[in-house]
Amino acid sequence: MNVLFAIIQTLLFIALAPLLAGWVKWCKCHLQNRRAPSLLQPYRDLIKLTHKQPVVSKDASWLFIIAPYIIFSTTALAVSVVPLLAVDLPTASSADVIVLVGFLAFARFFLVLAGLDVGTAFGGMGSSREMTISAMAEPAMLMAVFTLTMTASTTNLSFAIDHVLQEGLVLRPSFIFSLSALMLVAVAETGRIPVDNPATHLELTMIHEAMILEYSGRHLALIEWASQLKLMLYGVLIANIFFPWGIAETFSLSVLGYGLLAIMGKLALLVVVLAISETLLAKMRLFRVQEFLSFAYLLGLLGMLSHIILEAAH
């Protein structure tokens, strides 16, 4: 039963991710006074891409071809350990939050290699920038996550969320800091403004797009899907860790349905915040990103310190 539920939840996660991406676009368009595409546009794009014949450079190696599958499956694996609807998730015990970060690193590793594989300047540029940003973001993210795991004294996401839920509403200064840190990291990791602009193909600024420039057809579809998954993953992490209320604690259908509604509501709200910030902010220069991320790290650190100094039982 549990296992079945885990599979269903993961599939649901994967299925909903493009919708979230569509919602982001919709919000942004409306905020910027543009006509918005349909909420389902990302699904259409994916389907279209999977039905196109992929073109592969003659200089590409096998790594280029298998990379999209690896990227997609590791990202899928990552989402499979994040409780979406219900707290109790059996897969969470096979991989905790550190492994989750590891999965993302795994996907990134291959994404970057794929960017380098063909041997164009764009690929190298994108790869180099991607690695730079992720290297800076990782410690900040772990700092934020550690605050949570130390509070809950577990690295298992299921147990951690359960712990927050059981505690009820406690206003923890450390959580405020970690939340902000995690949000900044999420912006950087998912390639949103002000770190990267997902909508542009201007070579001097792009990061993510530069790496996948050579991809087409189903390969591109997988990579796009994986990045939508990642966006949703961060959203769910933020939503369910810091505001776990509404998540199902039992497996009755109604509770689960309620949980689904709750998470969708929380994500929708988060996306609105994201869209507003993307509309208000301009993209930063590449070398300003480190300041952005070190600020995130500082927040994470402050969160940790306030956990240790202000909240710990002496």
Added chain:
Amino acid sequence: MGIENLDHYSQIILSLAALVMLSSFIMLAQGRLLRLVFVFAVQGFMLVSATAIAAYSFNNPHLYISAAITLALKVIFIPWMLRRHILKLNMHRDVEALNNKTAIMMGGASLVVFSYYVLHPIMQNSSMVLLNALSLSLAVILLGMLLMISHHQAIAHVVGFMSIENGLFFAATVSTNGMPMVVELGVAFDVLVAAVLFGIFFLHINSSIDSLDVDKMNRLNEVDQ
């Protein structure tokens, strides 16, 4: 106990000791090689006299033998050899310019005081002759070294070296009535061989650097140029 209480032999010995020391001072100030060698021979002679008197007064016949050896070596053979080399190498007209002669003499004088200072505590139980003789011979040794330090002619170095030997010999004779015979003979043999070797070296040095100035022998140095 003052000198007036000693017997005459001891008084003579002490006087000779003073003269030996004086000769050391004269050598220290001497710039001409022939005179240096002459003074050295005189010093040797006074040593021989002192030894002979000591042999007589202590009734120690084997000191006669050492006196004879000294006479042959230090008064006759070595001065003769040095003189021959000086003449042969045409150095008898050279005058060594000694810097700071006064300072050296004052230094020498303080060495004498120092010798007393060093040996005084350990000699408190011994006779005055002994103390004085030992102190003076130590002074002669130190003056010999000072001679070598202040002069830069190889021959002067040999004279200095031999005058150190004189000092040692004097110490051995007066303070201890001479060393055992075997040792004395061995020492004498060494001195003889050394003297011969010195002669050989003068020739070598002269042929290699065209003079006997030891200051010119400084190829083997490690100072930055």
Added chain:
Amino acid sequence: MIPAYLLLLLPLLGILYFGLLGHKEDVGKQNIRFNGVTLLLSLWLAVNVFLSGTILSADQYFIVDSFNVYLIVLTAFVGFTTSIFSAPYMAHEQEIGKLTANRLRLYYSMYQGFMFAMYLVLTTNNMGIMWVAMEAATLATVLLVSLYRTPESIEAAWKYFILCGVGIAQALFGTILLYYAAIQISDVDNALTWSVLYENAKLLDPEILEIAFVFMLIGYGTKIGLVPLHNWLPDAHSEGPTPMSAVLSGLLLNDALYAVVRNKMLIDGATDSHIAGYLMMGFGMLSFLVAAFFLHRQKDIKRLFSYSSIEHMGLMTFAFGIGTPFATFAALLHMTVHSLTKSAIFVTVGHAAQISGTQSIEKIRGLIKTQPQVGWGLLIGTLAIAGFPPFGVFASEFLVLLATMQSYPWLAPFLLLGIGIACAGLFRNIQPMVYGEKPEGQQAVQANLWPVMIHLAIVLWLGLAMPDFLADWFTQATILISGSAPL
């Protein structure tokens, strides 16, 4: 006692033999034979001592105890192996016209003369004779230093002669003072006899002895090469023929130290102030450190290793100065391994200089490529002398360190600092010589490297596993010198 007499007699004969017939063809081999026989004699003597303990000759002029018998064997051994090296080496020197037959005659005759003087220093029981023999050793070697008659060699010989002469004169004054102290308590005949003095050391006037020791230390210390009395040493080592450097470093310095230690034993018997030990420690440490720095600036390969000798003699002096059984044991061991290693190094250095036709470090290059045995010999010898395990030098240095830790822990860092600096100094010079490409025109030479291999093998053996009989021997000598056994 017979082997001891024979041991002294044979080199005496050798002086005459080579003095008369030294210009003959196979003179090098004759020299090997002479030294071979003395080696056998020394072993015979050693067995005697081993079986029956200290041997004192009837007239008390000679003494052979466990301290000096091992030095005698060492002397004979190094003399023997060096003669093996010297035969082809000197023949080569004659071939290239650096030496005439007459000089070769002088060389072999004086080689024996030097060996005689060494045996005499070691076997005599009379402090006066010891002095005479020590001076005789200078006289025998001074002409060898100037054997090549170059301006540099004459300069070196002159300095050697004067400095050691003046130095040793001071030792004579010390001996006279000792004699003076001795005749207060014993009869004139035995007043310089070491064994008698040693038994009655308590009765000797300590203040006289202390002053006497200062003179002895300055005197014999000049021969040991203690800083700042060492200045003759690098000159003499670098300018003489290489076999001479080998025996100077391997033997003469040891024997001078032997003389100092014999005297120290008397002083320690007479007084409890340990002043002799402090002086030796001070000089030893100073020499050790200063020589280590000197190593960094050498341009001549033989000078380099002569400074290394100063360094190691400093270390031994230091260890003897500490005076605990442990330190003494270490010093004795170090004496042995240093002699063996250093003479082996000089053998390879000699060949290296012949290969490249110069002693200048800058011009010797690519030895391993030119003649691998010589290059590796030099490199491994240097490793051994720098105190790398598993060679015996490491074992002895380790023990010295241990002894220092026990008695004067605050000095241990200095010791180690010196070892490190010396190691750097050696290798910054050695590496470029042995490694790299072979320069133009450098040719391999006829070389007999058995001495090197044997010496290094023994040193290695001592480092890995000291045989029991040798350990016993050292222990005996330690008991003799410092009163009790280590551990």
Added chain:
Amino acid sequence: MILFLAYAAVLLSFLSGILALLMRQHCSVIKWVHYCCTKRPDWQQRLNNWLEQSVYPQRIQQLSFICLGMAGVFAMIAGVGGLMSEQAMTAQLPLGLPWLPWHVRFDSLSGLFFLIIGIAIFAVSCYGPGYVKGNNEQEHPFAVLGLFSGLFIAGMLLVLLADDAFFFMISWELMSVASYFLVAFQHENSANRHAAFIYLIMAEGGAIAIILAFGVLASFSDGGAFTFDALRNASLSDTWASVAFVLALVGFGMKAGLVPLHVWLPEAHPVAPSHISALMSGVMLKVAVYGLIRFSFDLLGDIQWQWGVALMIIGAISALGGILYAMMQPNLKRLLAYSSVENIGIIFMVLGLSMIFVAKGHPTLAALGFVAALFHAFNHALFKNLLFLGAGIIQHQVHSLNIDDMGGLIKRMPHTSKLFLIACMSISSLPLFNGFVSEWLAFQAALQVGVLDDAVLRSLVPVMAAALALTAALAAACFVKLFGMMFLGLPRTRHAAKAEETQDKGMLFSLSLLAGLCFLFGIFPGLMINLLDNVALQLLGHSLPNATAAGWLWLTPVSAEKASYSAPIVLFLAAIAGGISYRYLRRDPAMALRESETWDCGFGGLTPRMQYTSSAFTMPFRRIFSKVWIIDETITKQPGTMPLQVTDIHYELHVSDHSWPKLYQPIEKSVNRIARLVSRMQTGNIRVYLSYSFFTLIFLLWVIS
């Protein structure tokens, strides 16, 4: 029995060295064969044929490597045996000083490192024959290489066996000296000579510090004895214990390559033959780790938390410094060497954490940190060996170690590239591989910091954990760059374009073996962790509470509620996800791939020179962490060229290490200055010399009276 296996491993490695010495002794070997087999002419004939002149060198090489391989196997067996046995085995060898025979002790800690070395030398012995085949015997004699390899390995094994300070130092120095010769092996290059010199001097410096550390300990032991048993019982005051610890840290840190004592490492490792670099980087550094563990955890005993903090901070500096320096290196082996500095830093950090837990009275958590450190040491040995061996193959094929001379090798060398990729993934600590597990354990240990009652420590440890995270991320960046520049893209030079896959089965086998082990222990870390638990039990007295509480599939270092990781399940899920997406998307045959030119923005003519180079790739890092290096950039433009004509712009970049000018040059300068001062003493003037003697006499007489 186990001890005998260990002896056998040591003896076999000696034997391999001695066999190598026979390389040029063909005639004497034949003579010897004749002499020995006079009674069996048929054997004699067979041996004669087998040792025929033309194949003789090859036979000797094979024999020598077979011995080495057997030594490896024995070491592995002995190691596993030692890890499993509860008791330490002791013995004495009749060697050494008269009253201090060599004491031998084999416990589980030694066993672990035996296992590490055993695996490494087994891999090397498979790899070696292919590697040395092409060597010019005159130019680079195998006799030297083989002899010192044998001695080097024997030295390392003996260090692990040693149970008294004297024996320990002998083996330690044997290891150092033998590896010095290996560094200097190709001594016609001045870089090698320079590296060898620095290495030797620093090894000596380190050894001196270690001796002093032992000395401090010994002077507090009963009767100044030097056996480890006596040292264990020595009772020191806190200050002296700290002094000993600092000395040991300097000594072992010198060998392990802790920043700033690491400078020899990037010089020496790249210039040695590759299989030796593998041993030096993968194994010898571990021996240094062993030394520190033995010294501080075993001999010193009462651990103070300040040591742990020191170790953590130094480890963090090494880890970050190492990986940042590594990132800037264009030379493959230098990069790998710096990355060893990083990994050693990680190991020390985690050890420090363990020390803090020990000192603060949380032994089970200490055991967790300890196990994490040991496991990382083990893992690093595996993947670093793999990387260095791979680098050797690549160097053979491409004739260069410069990363910017490579490119596109994934198509030319398919096997090597796959194995290399595994190594890169392991070292970047990606899940499913072994590197990840040890870092995961380290994070778990760090996260338990809440139990400490010291607020400073509680806030320090998470910061260190973040530093560890940064290190891991930077390592990933570094190795992505490495793999990308070497194997992906277009070949940048002619040699790279013509490179061939190596034909030698042994070389590929050894790489595959190591890669397989990386993967195996990434999926089933429990195998190793159970063994490591024994070490913790023996040394700390405590083991992990329930490492496999939730079944063998799961790894639960603290408890199932706190953290768990199941690599097999993850692998299974990943396979399912990947399989489904792959099958589903490729079901339509009309959708087969179409090959085409790379997109060139319509300008035409993409050339390999337009690719990102390694220095371009790391440019953002260079900007962000610019204070870490000494960066020397020069851009020269040809005069009179058009502003945008890039072909006439010449760009040069030198990145170097701060520690050299800041720490070592002053030392070198002061030694030279003192030497110059001292040598003024040797003026060459005999009168000056005489006055030295004179004044010394006067001075001494004055002193004495």
